[in-house]
Amino acid sequence: MAYDRYVAICNPLQYETIMHRGACIQMAVSAWIAGILYGVLHSGGTFAITFCSNIIDQFFCEASQILKLACSNMYLVEVGVIILSTFLGLGCFSYIIFTYVLIFRAVLRIPSMHGQKKAISTCLPHLTVISLLILTGIFAYGRPQSYSSSDLNVLSAIIYAIIPPLLNPFIYSMRNKEIKTALLKFSNCGHFCKIIARNVFLQK
Template structure:
């Protein structure tokens, strides 16, 4: 894959600006909604993370219309991002499958498939966390789901990309062998 010839600096800047702009607009929308909701059940969130569903539980107004509106907007943003990611991967896989070298296939698929798995984990847990009904909500389930989408993907990304490093593989192998010896 020749990113330098396919993507110029203008295309990269446009994609970065679109990602940052969408993220900023999305966060401003949620922040404005959160500050407009009156809280009458205290201000202590019964959760490790200060998530929007937990803040809405403290609300004394029936903010279902705002919640439904934000859920629809969230779903549209999420679907848009997922469609863009999916389109990008289809283009990458099409380019790779045209390559004559199986080594190129292996390199690309060994990097892209784990990354796609992490993105899928992130998106599926976010959808579950924010679109599940309040009736199945429990503090422990909310904590596990929040942990799954906020801590696990950022932790897995460096691991996935560094596993191609031979020195890291060798050090990890030695560490595992040492741990197994200690257990015996």
């Protein structure tokens, strides 16, 4: 998405040439393959570990909770996978930051304020999703151990694992004119229904 926004703002005349259907499919398939390999590595590391207990203080098999139950040195395999995935995640994050630096430099060179706002508005959904993911991740994993409890760990995992994917379709569809029109009609209908209900209540 960061690359798509970069091409749309920094190379708008070449957008159709660069971001053609084949390129989009290639990027989507690459993301799926990377996700599958990441999952396979974690699963393989998990199955290699011998556990002292099968009771996890979490509502899903989170890697950090599983490692607390390890009885053998094989947990180092999973630690290695986590370190590798951390470096890959930081690499992706650095790429996103670098891309948006280039985007904002290009936006600042746009002479009109209307053009700058329009360019920024194309980036807002992606920036919102990234910010939501990072903030919930910091809440889930960046808290001091002194502020960690069983209930808070479960709550933070729910926030991190469920809320960002749940809100993604809504965030990305807010720029869709049909969605905006439907939401406006729904809100107007709700306001109209409240007026009718109030009038009926007053008549009674």
